[in-house]
Amino acid sequence: MLYREAGQFKSTYAEDQQIFPIRQDRIAMLALLVVAFVVVPLTGDQYWFAAILTPFLVLSLATLGLNILTGYAGQLSLGTAAFMAVGAFMAYNAMLRIPHIPIVGAFIIGGLCAAVVGVIFGLPSLRIKGLYLAVATLACQFFVLWAINRIGWLSNYSSSGVITAQRIEIFGYPVDHSEGKYLLTLSIVSVMALLAKNLMRSETGRAFMAVRDMDVAASVIGIPMMKTKLLAFAISSFYCGVAGALYAFCYLGTVEPEAFTLDLSFRILFMMIIGGAGSILGSFLGAAFITLFPIFLNVVSKSLENALGIEISHAIVSNTEAMIFGGLIIFFLIVEPNGLARLWQITKEKLRLWPFPH
Amino acid sequence: MNFFIEVVAGGLLAGVMYSLVALGFVVIYKASGVFNFAQGSLVFFAALTFVSLMERGWNIWLALAVTLVAMVVLGIVIERTVLRPLVNQPPITLLMATIGLTFVLEGLSQLLWGSQPHGLELGIPDVPIEWLSEKWNINISQFDLFGALVAGVLVAVLAVLTQKTRIGRALRAVADDHQAALAVGIPLQHIWAIVWAVAGFVALVAGVMWGVRNGVQYALTFTALKALPVLILGGFESIAGAIVGGLIIGASEKLAEVYLGPYVGGGIESWFAYVVALLFLLVRPEGLFGEKIIDRV
Amino acid sequence: MILSVENVSLSFGGVRALQDVSFDVEEHEVRAIIGPNGAGKSSMLNVLNGVYHPQQGRIRFRGHEFRDMNSHEAASLGIARTFQNIALFKGMTVLDNVMTGRNLKMRCNFLEQALWLGRAKREELEHRHAVEEIIDFLEIQHIRRTPVGRLPYGLQKRVELARALAAEPVLLLLDEPMAGMNLEEKQDMCRFVLDVNDHYGTTIVLIEHDMGVVMDISNRVVVLDYGRKIADGTPEDVRGDQKVIDAYLGVARA
Numbered sequence: 001m002l003y004r005e006a007g008q009f010k011s012t013y014a015e016d017q018q019i020f021p022i023r024q025d026r027i028a029m030l031a032l033l034v035v036a037f038v039v040v041p042l043t044g045d046q047y048w049f050a051a052i053l054t055p056f057l058v059l060s061l062a063t064l065g066l067n068i069l070t071g072y073a074g075q076l077s078l079g080t081a082a083f084m085a086v087g088a089f090m091a092y093n094a095m096l097r098i099p100h101i102p103i104v105g106a107f108i109i110g111g112l113c114a115a116v117v118g119v120i121f122g123l124p125s126l127r128i129k130g131l132y133l134a135v136a137t138l139a140c141q142f143f144v145l146w147a148i149n150r151i152g153w154l155s156n157y158s159s160s161g162v163i164t165a166q167r168i169e170i171f172g173y174p175v176d177h178s179e180g181k182y183l184l185t186l187s188i189v190s191v192m193a194l195l196a197k198n199l200m201r202s203e204t205g206r207a208f209m210a211v212r213d214m215d216v217a218a219s220v221i222g223i224p225m226m227k228t229k230l231l232a233f234a235i236s237s238f239y240c241g242v243a244g245a246l247y248a249f250c251y252l253g254t255v256e257p258e259a260f261t262l263d264l265s266f267r268i269l270f271m272m273i274i275g276g277a278g279s280i281l282g283s284f285l286g287a288a289f290i291t292l293f294p295i296f297l298n299v300v301s302k303s304l305e306n307a308l309g310i311e312i313s314h315a316i317v318s319n320t321e322a323m324i325f326g327g328l329i330i331f332f333l334i335v336e337p338n339g340l341a342r343l344w345q346i347t348k349e350k351l352r353l354w355p356f357p358h
Numbered sequence: 359m360n361f362f363i364e365v366v367a368g369g370l371l372a373g374v375m376y377s378l379v380a381l382g383f384v385v386i387y388k389a390s391g392v393f394n395f396a397q398g399s400l401v402f403f404a405a406l407t408f409v410s411l412m413e414r415g416w417n418i419w420l421a422l423a424v425t426l427v428a429m430v431v432l433g434i435v436i437e438r439t440v441l442r443p444l445v446n447q448p449p450i451t452l453l454m455a456t457i458g459l460t461f462v463l464e465g466l467s468q469l470l471w472g473s474q475p476h477g478l479e480l481g482i483p484d485v486p487i488e489w490l491s492e493k494w495n496i497n498i499s500q501f502d503l504f505g506a507l508v509a510g511v512l513v514a515v516l517a518v519l520t521q522k523t524r525i526g527r528a529l530r531a532v533a534d535d536h537q538a539a540l541a542v543g544i545p546l547q548h549i550w551a552i553v554w555a556v557a558g559f560v561a562l563v564a565g566v567m568w569g570v571r572n573g574v575q576y577a578l579t580f581t582a583l584k585a586l587p588v589l590i591l592g593g594f595e596s597i598a599g600a601i602v603g604g605l606i607i608g609a610s611e612k613l614a615e616v617y618l619g620p621y622v623g624g625g626i627e628s629w630f631a632y633v634v635a636l637l638f639l640l641v642r643p644e645g646l647f648g649e650k651i652i653d654r655v
Numbered sequence: 656m657i658l659s660v661e662n663v664s665l666s667f668g669g670v671r672a673l674q675d676v677s678f679d680v681e682e683h684e685v686r687a688i689i690g691p692n693g694a695g696k697s698s699m700l701n702v703l704n705g706v707y708h709p710q711q712g713r714i715r716f717r718g719h720e721f722r723d724m725n726s727h728e729a730a731s732l733g734i735a736r737t738f739q740n741i742a743l744f745k746g747m748t749v750l751d752n753v754m755t756g757r758n759l760k761m762r763c764n765f766l767e768q769a770l771w772l773g774r775a776k777r778e779e780l781e782h783r784h785a786v787e788e789i790i791d792f793l794e795i796q797h798i799r800r801t802p803v804g805r806l807p808y809g810l811q812k813r814v815e816l817a818r819a820l821a822a823e824p825v826l827l828l829l830d831e832p833m834a835g836m837n838l839e840e841k842q843d844m845c846r847f848v849l850d851v852n853d854h855y856g857t858t859i860v861l862i863e864h865d866m867g868v869v870m871d872i873s874n875r876v877v878v879l880d881y882g883r884k885i886a887d888g889t890p891e892d893v894r895g896d897q898k899v900i901d902a903y904l905g906v907a908r909a
Contacts, residue, residue, distance in 0.1 A: 139632035195769040202768035222730030222759040297733030322465030329458025
């Protein structure tokens with residue numbers, strides 16, 4: 001009843017091509033943005049910003065990057081964390097060595113460096129596909145991490161490769177508190193998500209999906225293989241690079257190369273699968289799920305501890321977490337391979353008819 | 359010169375270890391076309407179960423037998439709950455499912471047996487073979503040689519199984535075309551159960567050998583990832599390829615670490631194998647023993 | 656004469672797919688290629704399209720001469736095609752699939768597309784307009800937002816034709832466009848093919864097994880058998896040619 005489209009006619013193609021063609025969707029999105037930008041900063045506490053919202057946003061961005069490469073363009077990548085690492089360390093170096101550079105400029109540099117690395121390690125995709133390409137991205141993951149550890153210049157010759165992200169200043173105002181970092185992250189992520197959405201529904205997005213679905217046919221109708229695949233790697237790595245820089249500056253603070261291991265790459269892959277491959281919304285849903293789930297588990301185990309009077313070790317909780325994540329991946333792949341995003345779509349379709357059955 | 363031979367021999371023998379893990383991948387891929395990313399965690403689970411039983415004072419043969427049964431049961435459960443529902447999905451979906459499986463198995467192993475590292479003793483010491491080291495001044499570990507022997511026997515058994523027996527023929531038929539195999543009456547479910555049981559057995563052998571060499575600890579799962587470059591070199595479907603690939607990767611990795619390592623600060627072993635595999639892929643995507651894949655429109 | 660195939664020979668290893676085949680295609684005509692299975696018809700189309708490279712011979716198209724053209728160049732020269740086993744992008748909607756046919760005409764780079772400003776927006780809407788005309792023409796408006804993988808075979812073939820038309824080709828290669836269709840669907844498809852030829856003036860080369868279709872809609876026919884050309888002429892000439900009857904058509908039982 002609330003969600004009916006009746007009466008909303010599209011009389012131009014422009015109207016039809018909107019991101020949110022249904023008016024109720026537009027209102028909902030606006031409300032969400034108001035809540036995110038205004039309500040949350042006024043009412044939230046530090047724990048929420050620092051431990052939940054900011055990492056959720058950063059990982060959503062990284063998942064978005066992976067989605068562009070794997071979900072839309074079909075090139076399986078296990079090197080996401082490596083691109084994030086490049087972004088983090090290069091943004092740090094930009095702040096260190098380029099005087100008076102604005103923080104967003106440093107982030108962009110981090111992203112561009114990650115994009116270059118992405119293109120280099122994406123070159124094999126012109127010859128190899130599928131699982132073999134995944135192994136090539138593994139090479140990237142291990143090599144980049146080794147290089148960051150070994151190349152002293154990257155960590156300003158600190159003894160263990162650890163860097164400390166500099167203070168952020170925007171137009172002279174320091175952004176020290178978790179609230180400020182949250183807002184900065186939110187702004188950057190929102191803008192980049194919009195750009196990604198625009199890109200994926202234009203010719204570039206269609207070219208990516210064509211390469212994913214049947215690359216031989218795509219090249220026969222004129223879509224350039226090399227340019228398309230490398231562009232996918234470049235854009236995806238750029239997004240992951242910026243995510244890495246945000247990870248370092250707005251969340252971790254002190255960054256060691258070990259923060260960007262294969263384990264993180266897998267976690268982001270899980271976010272993409274659970275949220276929905278090939279969906280911008282899915283990136284956010286998957287990241288939300290995997291960020292919130294460990295907290296939920298912790299809460300459950302604490303209440304179990306209290307209720308049963310026993311102690312549940314941290315190891316048990318984290319192993320159970322791993323098992324449930326793995327189990328969920330398998331579950332989603334069997335039941336709904338298109339993830340939470342598709343489930344959300346189905347819910348919306350049902351809502352459009354509610355309260356009528358069909 | 360002696361040192362070089364030592365390094366090469368050490369590398370080859372280390373490579374044999376990789377081959378043991380790779381064999382498990384090959385067995386499953388050969389029979390079902392599924393790339394089982396979770397093979398490494400199967401190795402880990404087998405090793406951990408075996409060593410935990412041993413530490414509780416069980417007799418070695420009993421521990422082996424029970425672990426083997428556990429692996430077979432685990433394999434059958436996996437086939438039934440994960441693979442069967444996903445039977446017609448594209449390979450990338452199956453791959454991601456086995457990645458999820460990896461996490462389940464790793465969590466399960468540590469939930470059951472804890473996460474401390476364990477040492478494992480089989481009675482064959484990791485010391486240089488005496489007459490080699492005294493006569494020729496070359497140090498090659500007794501245990502490494504034993505590992506090579508075990509691998510050789512395993513490969514021979516697997517080769518005979520797939521090439522000569524009726525079951526082997528059925529396995530190859532199933533790998534080629536599920537529907538056709540069904541059409542001629544091959545019992546698909548039984549075959550897959552057998553396949554996963556064999557893979558479990560291979561995982562146990564690999565797990566025990568690795569456990570003695572490096573101790574049974576979580577890092578074992580990462581070493582298992584090294585089997586991927588081995589498979590790329592040797593082809594995903596070739597048992598002989600797994601051995602040859604393992605030897606090449608093992609030797610080249612060791613040589614690179616010893617001779618190139620000092621120039622770049624060491625630690626090459628973490629990525630060298632993958633880069634070698636990558637370069638190889640660019641030249642010959644189907645591996646040394648694999649078959650060319652042709653895309654038709 | 657818009658297309659001329661001269662002495663083309665193509666082999667795969669030991670298999671001779673095409674041997675010394677020559678024929679030409681006039682502008683605006685509908686040319687059929689027929690022959691028994693394995694005669695080399697699809698291979699011939701693949702050669703015209705740049706997917707296969709013949710070992711010998713030349714192809715002349717609109718003044719360009721080549722043997723080793725790749726499929727991307729063929730597409731930019733104005734050659735479009737459909738495939739025997741439907742090469743649509745199953746994960747995308749009908750509208751998106753047809754829009755990919757316009758890719759060679761799109762000029763904006765990815766940055767402009769990401770920002771969705773002026774030029775990118777205008778270009779996307781312009782091409783949407785052109786694509787909608789083709790969608791109207793082929794009567795597939797009702798399924799424009801359906802993912803292609805869910806459509807029945809006959810409609811998928813029509814969508815593939817739409818995608819080929821979206822490129823505004825000069826030469827259209829159709830590989831068994833009527834395969835797997837019932838009588839009604841075939842009649843519809845014939846009507847569309849003839850309309851395309853009529854309305855857009857596109858030259859059409861098609862492979863087809865249904866003799867009724869071939870006789871009705873084609874201007875001239877080439878007959879291949881075991882990689883060689885055995886006849887070339889109007890449908891009536893070819894129908895009466897003894898070699899063709901022996902190889903392919905057969906004789907009605909008395």
